[in-house]
Amino acid sequence: MPHSLVLNLLPQAPIPAQFLTGRHLHALFLTLVSSVDQELGNSLHQSGADKAFTLSPLQSSRQIKRVGLQDSTLQWEHKMAIPEGTTCWWRISLLDDTLFSKLTQLWLNLNPQHPWHLGSADLHITSILGTPQSTQPWANASSYAQLYEQASDSDRIITFSFATPTAFRQGQYDTALPTRESVFNSLLNRWNKYSGIELSHFSIESIFPSFFNIHTEIVADSRSKFIGLTGEISYRILGDVSPEVIKNINTLADFALYSGVGRKTPMGMGMMRRRLHISTPSKNYNYAL
Structure with a gap:
């Protein structure tokens, strides 16, 4: 069963631009997985190109729309740091039932005060959306x-x-x-x-x-x-x-x-x-x- 989950995030310190790349967000996802299943995290890290998940770039509520981009286009690069306290969202899609079920404990036992690290910044996951929202077209299952x-x-x-x-x-x-x-x-x-x-x-x-x-x-x-x-x-x-x-x-x-x-x-x-x-x-x- 495919899931498209949107995580709402709140940085507790500025996130430098160099840590907002796909590589760093990929590493953050593997950290989330490893927090509930270390063996699965290692397996995903070592697997080939066709993986059972996709990730979005980090989206900031303060992002400035670039000239010529349509409303449906997301921000995929950041020239400047995301300031502390800026509400952000991040989409994770899971294509494999087994992968979702193994991560169930992560979603059910989410602690909004638990810090996750992206570069030198701590992030709090304040909520997770997993069903369609009028203001968030990327959440669904x-x-x-x-x-x-x-x-x-x-x-x-x-x-x-x-x-x-x-x-x-x-x-x-x-x-x-x-x-x-x-x-x-x-x-x-x-x-x-x-x-x-x-x-x-x-x-x-x-x-x-x-x-x-x-x-x-x-x-x-x-x-x-x-x-x-x-x-x-x-x-x-x-x-x-x-x-x-x-x-x-x-x-x-x-x-x-x-x-x-x-x-x-x-x-x-x-x-x-x-x-x-x-x-x-x-x-x-x-x-x-």
């Missing part, structure tokens, strides 16, 4: 069976919002272009690995991009540079396609909230979610809600 059962078998428009830079592995190199193969095969691979539900007769041959407003961003740290896309893209399902195939495509689109796509999702990259649409009959435009 659903079983894999529910995702499949509730997916539409008639909706032919799929719109994704890429909230943090996203890139896909192509041979030995990365590509930031969100082709249907890159996006939907990434979703399908993660669905097949964790859901236990086979999407039979799945095909991407009927999926075509119909709108895109995307651009590239560079994420740099002391070790490397990562180039990925942010923005929005819509795909349409065209032609004579069976309801079963349409349902499979919509299932993966709904699953995107939890799984993300592409590279470095445990480091805050590849965060995406589906956006709903309404139609205006007079002009047949589609507007993202």
Whole structure:
């Protein structure tokens, strides 16, 4: 059962910018895991690239929206320290039932006064959101069976919002272009690995991009540079396609909230979610809600 948990945090001292990278947040997550299961923490640290969790960058209530970024785009780098006492949130998604169950004691026995360390700063986890909120679209939970059962078998428009830079592995190199193969095969691979539900007769041959407003961003740290896309893209399902195939495509689109796509999702990259649409009959435009 995938979970998308949002942790509300309160730093007790300024968090220097150099400790707000994906590597440091990844280390903080492993510390949380190790606090209830040291063996599991070690296992996650040593596991390969495809891990059963994703993380977001740390989001600050004082963040300044950069010119040109859409409302759905998150802050993935910090040029300055986050001041003491600034309310923050951090999304953790878990794709594996076993992983969530092993961390249950962490969520149930949360002590809001217990300090967790990010660099030189202590953080208090004040609350955890695990169900949909009107002001927090990244909190949610659903079983894999529910995702499949509730997916539409008639909706032919799929719109994704890429909230943090996203890139896909192509041979030995990365590509930031969100082709249907890159996006939907990434979703399908993660669905097949964790859901236990086979999407039979799945095909991407009927999926075509119909709108895109995307651009590239560079994420740099002391070790490397990562180039990925942010923005929005819509795909349409065209032609004579069976309801079963349409349902499979919509299932993966709904699953995107939890799984993300592409590279470095445990480091805050590849965060995406589906956006709903309404139609205006007079002009047949589609507007993202």
